[in-house]
Amino acid sequence: MAPAPPGYHGCYLRIDVSDGRVERVPLPETVLRQFLGGSGLGAWLLLEEEGADRDALDPAAPLAFVFSPLVGSPLTTSAKFAVVSKSPLTDRFNDSLAGSGFAVAGKRCGCDAIVIVGRATSLSTLVIDDDRIRIDAADDLRGATCRAAEATLKARLGPGYQVASIGPAGEHAVRYATISHDGRHAGRGGSGAVLGSKNLKAIAVRGTMRCEWAQPGALTEYSKALSKRSFGPATAKYRELGTAANLLTFNRLGVLPTRNFQSGTFEAAVDISPGAISETYSRTRASCVACTIGCEHIYARENEQGVRLEYESLFALGPLCGVSDPDIVLRAAGLCDDLGVDTISTGGTIAFAMECVERGWLNAPWLQFGSGDAMMRAIEMIGRREGLGDLLAEGSRRAAHTIGHHSIAFAPQVKGLEIPGYEPRALQTMALGFAVGARGADHNRSGAYEVDFSDKVDRKHVTLDAVHHAIDTEDKAALMDSLILCKFLRGVFEDFYAEAADMLRLVTGWDATADELRDTARRIVHAKRQFNLLAGWTPDEDTLPDRFLETPLSGDPEATLSREQLGSLVTEYHRQRGW
Amino acid sequence: MRVEFLGIPRERAGVADLELEAETLGQLFATLAARFPSLEDVIATDRLRASFVANINGDRFVSDPRTTLHDDDCVLILSADAGG
Ligand code: SF4
Numbered sequence: 001m002a003p004a005p006p007g008y009h010g011c012y013l014r015i016d017v018s019d020g021r022v023e024r025v026p027l028p029e030t031v032l033r034q035f036l037g038g039s040g041l042g043a044w045l046l047l048e049e050e051g052a053d054r055d056a057l058d059p060a061a062p063l064a065f066v067f068s069p070l071v072g073s074p075l076t077t078s079a080k081f082a083v084v085s086k087s088p089l090t091d092r093f094n095d096s097l098a099g100s101g102f103a104v105a106g107k108r109c110g111c112d113a114i115v116i117v118g119r120a121t122s123l124s125t126l127v128i129d130d131d132r133i134r135i136d137a138a139d140d141l142r143g144a145t146c147r148a149a150e151a152t153l154k155a156r157l158g159p160g161y162q163v164a165s166i167g168p169a170g171e172h173a174v175r176y177a178t179i180s181h182d183g184r185h186a187g188r189g190g191s192g193a194v195l196g197s198k199n200l201k202a203i204a205v206r207g208t209m210r211c212e213w214a215q216p217g218a219l220t221e222y223s224k225a226l227s228k229r230s231f232g233p234a235t236a237k238y239r240e241l242g243t244a245a246n247l248l249t250f251n252r253l254g255v256l257p258t259r260n261f262q263s264g265t266f267e268a269a270v271d272i273s274p275g276a277i278s279e280t281y282s283r284t285r286a287s288c289v290a291c292t293i294g295c296e297h298i299y300a301r302e303n304e305q306g307v308r309l310e311y312e313s314l315f316a317l318g319p320l321c322g323v324s325d326p327d328i329v330l331r332a333a334g335l336c337d338d339l340g341v342d343t344i345s346t347g348g349t350i351a352f353a354m355e356c357v358e359r360g361w362l363n364a365p366w367l368q369f370g371s372g373d374a375m376m377r378a379i380e381m382i383g384r385r386e387g388l389g390d391l392l393a394e395g396s397r398r399a400a401h402t403i404g405h406h407s408i409a410f411a412p413q414v415k416g417l418e419i420p421g422y423e424p425r426a427l428q429t430m431a432l433g434f435a436v437g438a439r440g441a442d443h444n445r446s447g448a449y450e451v452d453f454s455d456k457v458d459r460k461h462v463t464l465d466a467v468h469h470a471i472d473t474e475d476k477a478a479l480m481d482s483l484i485l486c487k488f489l490r491g492v493f494e495d496f497y498a499e500a501a502d503m504l505r506l507v508t509g510w511d512a513t514a515d516e517l518r519d520t521a522r523r524i525v526h527a528k529r530q531f532n533l534l535a536g537w538t539p540d541e542d543t544l545p546d547r548f549l550e551t552p553l554s555g556d557p558e559a560t561l562s563r564e565q566l567g568s569l570v571t572e573y574h575r576q577r578g579w
Numbered sequence: 580m581r582v583e584f585l586g587i588p589r590e591r592a593g594v595a596d597l598e599l600e601a602e603t604l605g606q607l608f609a610t611l612a613a614r615f616p617s618l619e620d621v622i623a624t625d626r627l628r629a630s631f632v633a634n635i636n637g638d639r640f641v642s643d644p645r646t647t648l649h650d651d652d653c654v655l656i657l658s659a660d661a662g663g
Pocket residue numbers: 077078099238286287288291292293294295296486487488489
């Protein structure tokens with residue numbers, strides 16, 4: 001095997017859990033330079049492994065845990081990994097990222113990625129201890145929450161292990177099940193169901209193999225300076241308030257999706273705002289390893305387990321379902337974490353079901369907008385696919401096809417992935433970002449909302465001028481997800497591509513330039529699309545549900561997005577991408 | 580006109596909103612900077628620092644200090660990275 005460039009091990013582990021066969025597959029330097037790591041390298045691996053052709057839950061379908069050149073370096077927010085596979089929710093490309101110690105320990109197993117295929121004979125844990133790899137029985141963990149499974153395995157395996165696990169939802173193939181590590185989740189698109197389909201409850205990693213850095217002294221100096229900058233105003237919101245602070249801002253701007261996107265404002269937003277929750281809960285902060293920002297705000301009552309609360313969980317389990325009781329919202333977020341389900345897809349699917357009940361199309365009269373108890377009951381049922389939960393575990397798109405009545409018109413999804421907390425009619429650059437996203441509607445793969453929250457566009461009357469801005473944010477996200485750096489750091493960079501090139505030079509020794517990385521970002525976006533094309537993508541998928549294209553936002557007649565308008569934005573997007 | 584602070588600007592100002600008189604956005608920021616030294620992180624003389632944005636009446640995002648304001652306008656000041 002040719003020597004790996006600094007920052008890399010130059011190979012990936014390919015593990016068939018059907019028979020325990022392990023290969024260390026070389027990764028050529030040209031591939032590493034072209035796709036970097038994280039989402040980018042994951043896309044390349046999935047194409048190599050012909051993952052587009054298989055059903056997402058077919059045991060032969062590959063599931064990749066991908067690290068990056070920056071993982072393990074002193075660069076702040078770099079302790080992250082990507083989980084990449086075909087999504088059982090969208091049947092398209094899916095990449096979910098999470099922090100923290102799992103990334104560092106996994107890379108120290110001497111690989112740049114772990115690709116898993118096959119299906120273990122019974123529920124198991126894949127244990128990777130440096131270059132010793134085994135499959136342990138995990139039948140006793142059946143039904144365990146993510147948190148319990150991780151704690152049990154860490155106690156059982158001994159010091160130094162980092163664990164990523166699924167909860168009951170992953171075992172039951174809920175199509176938006178997560179993979180959890182240290183309370184964080186590779187959350188979107190159902191990677192937990194993919195791990196469950198391989199009969200794996202968890203992966204435990206421990207390693208001692210470190211990479212070299214090309215310029216260790218300069219890298220340390222650069223990292224110190226970057227950490228210092230990360231304490232500045234660009235990250236103050238994340239540090240001091242957390243993303244939950246978005247709630248009141250979005251409500252004020254009329255872009256807070258409420259009652260299944262029937263409104264952009266929620267009359268009880270103040271009741272579930274972080275300020276109101278802080279009156280009865282104590283708030284502490286936490287962070288991923290190797291992070292100087294610490295965006296996690298954990299709310300707890302005395303002697304109770306704390307709950308990490310993000311804006312997306314707050315919006316999806318609050319306004320989207322019409323729920324205004326902060327206790328319920330926090331308990332619901334904690335329950336989703338325990339069961340291992342994506343809060344956005346959970347809230348979106350339940351809100352959709354609530355509207356179907358309201359219209360008399362779904363026989364579950366207990367499931368009403370505003371009923372926190374009903375929402376909690378629905379989450380429990382989804383996590384174990386019990387009763388109505390079996391239908392809702394399929395996500396809103398599949399549920400709509402079963403329910404009929406053309407309810408697909410208001411199923412809040414793109415390509416099957418439920419829409420995050422940004423009202424597309426009033427944030428029309430974001431509407432484009434949602435429509436064209438490779439993994440469906442997502443705010444982490446397209447930061448187009450930033451364009452809407454600026455004077456670059458008129459967010460309710462967006463024109464073709466917005467398209468290149470949307471492309472810029474998507475490219476930048478692709479690069480951040482491949483290097484990998486946390487997006488909450490993005491505001492500290494004046495010229496992100498130039499600084500990313502600096503970091504990559506210090507880590508790998510490559511003579512990378514800003515222009516090269518712009519090309520790299522585009523290459524990665526193209527690779528995701530290539531996967532989708534092979535998986536059967538058609539242009540019709542790049543759109544929004546009829547509700548957004550046929551009905552103005554309630555109470556805001558200016559927030560209107562016609563089918564023709566979105567169509568021309570999408571066409572221009574495809575043209576500028578050269579597709 | 581009315582000024583509303585959201586998120587970090589509200590934390591720094593210590594108030595949620597207030598009434599002010601100003602003919603332009605630049606004047607408004609200068610007045611706020613003089614009245615609230617704690618907004619130093621947020622306002623640089625007559626404009627917002629890069630991490631913050633202003634919006635008029637919940638509709639239009641503005642940054643040009645010469646932007647004309649009207650008595651019945653409501654200016655929102657918030658973090659630029661409104662996502663999460
Ligand atoms: S900012 Fe938050 S999500 Fe990002 S690395 Fe730090 S703690 Fe993790």
